[in-house]
Amino acid sequence: MMSMIMASFLSAALLLLVSGILTEKEYGSKPINLTIVNSIANAPNETYSADIVFRGILLGAMRRLQQTNADFKFTYRDDLNYGPFLESVNGVAGDNAEHTYWELLVQTGKNGSVIRPDVGIGCYIPEQNDHIILNFTKW
Ligand code: B12
Numbered sequence: 001m002m003s004m005i006m007a008s009f010l011s012a013a014l015l016l017l018v019s020g021i022l023t024e025k026e027y028g029s030k031p032i033n034l035t036i037v038n039s040i041a042n043a044p045n046e047t048y049s050a051d052i053v054f055r056g057i058l059l060g061a062m063r064r065l066q067q068t069n070a071d072f073k074f075t076y077r078d079d080l081n082y083g084p085f086l087e088s089v090n091g092v093a094g095d096n097a098e099h100t101y102w103e104l105l106v107q108t109g110k111n112g113s114v115i116r117p118d119v120g121i122g123c124y125i126p127e128q129n130d131h132i133i134l135n136f137t138k139w
């Protein structure tokens with residue numbers, strides 16, 4: 001008798017725990033806008049919609065966009081200390097001699113102002129309604 005009460009108590013507790021986890025986290029992916037700006041060549045902007053999972057990194061959304069959209073291509077190199085460094089987007093590559101690079105900017109969904117994240121594409125975790133801007137520019 002006692003063990004039956006104990007067992008139903010435990011299963012009820014387990015149910016509460018599981019439903020708690022399910023409501024706390026979100027599943028599936030959400031769209032996020034990503035715009036490519038070439039501030040050196042003055043080429044027209046290109047905007048893509050990429051899917052990002054809950055707390056997913058920007059690099060993941062970019063990889064999935066590359067897999068599903070033949071118009072979007074990018075390359076990166078692995079930096080020993082900081083991880084993925086974005087080298088080229090749609091065939092346009094940064095060049096040390098010319099001091100050009102792809103700058104990561106984010107127009108935040110919160111207040112619309114443009115920030116320059118202090119981490120790269122492998123560490124940045126976009127928030128819902130963030131607008132990612134890859135800006136080809138000079139340093
Ligand atoms: C100079 C510099 C740059 C230059 C590098 C130009 C060059 N070829 O020399 C430029 C302007 C390109 C640059 C860009 C960015 N940078 Co920077 N950069 C620096 C800085 C001031 C010095 C690096 C250096 O010369 N070290 C000495 C050399 C001898 O060592 P090295 O290992 O060869 O250095 C290389 C790496 O540092 C690499 N690198 C530079 N920045 C970044 C950023 C990332 C994410 C990666 C993977 C590699 C990388 O480029 C250097 C030259 O090849 C450091 C801060 C510091 N004081 O260390 C920040 C620093 C490394 N950068 C930082 C960031 C965030 C960026 C950007 C993401 C900024 C942005 N929002 O766009 C972009 C990279 C975007 C991309 N394309 O992926 C952060 C990285 C922090 C982190 N944990 O991710 C640092 C630490 C500054 C900070 N805000 O705290 N950067």
Ligand SMILES: *[C@@H]1O[C@H](CO)[C@@H](O)[C@H](O)[C@H]1NC(C)=O
Nearest residue numbers: 030031032033049129130131
């Ligand atoms: C992406 O941009 C389009 C056009 O400006 C806009 O209608 C849409 O709401 C944006 N989507 C997101 C997820 O911000």
Ligand SMILES: *[C@@H]1O[C@H](CO)[C@@H](O)[C@H](O)[C@H]1NC(C)=O
Nearest residue numbers: 035036037043044045107133
């Ligand atoms: C391209 O996008 C940037 C960033 O959103 C914006 O400042 C700029 O006005 C846009 N340029 C054009 C031609 O639409």
Ligand SMILES: *[C@@H]1O[C@H](CO)[C@@H](O)[C@H](O)[C@H]1NC(C)=O
Nearest residue numbers: 108109110111112113114115
């Ligand atoms: C806008 O929000 C960002 C963080 O999302 C913050 O860093 C920045 O200071 C805010 N800017 C203004 C003008 O409120």
Ligand SMILES: *[C@@H]1O[C@H](CO)[C@@H](O)[C@H](O)[C@H]1NC(C)=O
Nearest residue numbers: 037039105114133135137138
């Ligand atoms: C891109 O870089 C240029 C040059 O640094 C800058 O003037 C411009 O404001 C940047 N673009 C955006 C969208 O912030």
